[in-house]
Amino acid sequence: MADDPTRTYFAGTDRDRAAFEAGIKLGSILHQYVGTPLTSASAGSLERAIEAATRVQPLVERVRVRIDRERLRIRGPYRYGVVTEDALDVEVTVRVGAARAVGALRYVPDFDYPLMYLKAVTGRTKD
Helix, strand or coil: CCCCCHHHCCCCHHHHHHHHHHHHHHHHHHHHHHHCECCCCCHHHHHHHHHHHHHCCCEEEEEEEEEEEEHCECCCCCCEEEEEHHHHEEEEEECCEEHHHHHHEEEEECCCEEEEEEEEEECCCCC
């Protein structure tokens, strides 16, 4: 965004803002889509829908969503399951000025936890 009208509300550097925005995007994906009904056949459509919804948000350069089909629990007489935290594998790249942050959401079996973390933050350190 060349002229960001919200810039004056944010303290810190472009790198700080990029890291913040990456975290916001990952948190919204996790909390918005867990519980969404799906089947193995519809998982690809949901992946693309999540990517499309995330791409329209400010400052997003790239997003990739994968739902681990092996972690899906398809059950019951209607043969569908729901998105669970441990099935999401997401990477999002956010750009603010010359700074970029790459955030990831992945289930880490050693922790039994869907971990959100920064993979990389690049760009200048000053505003």
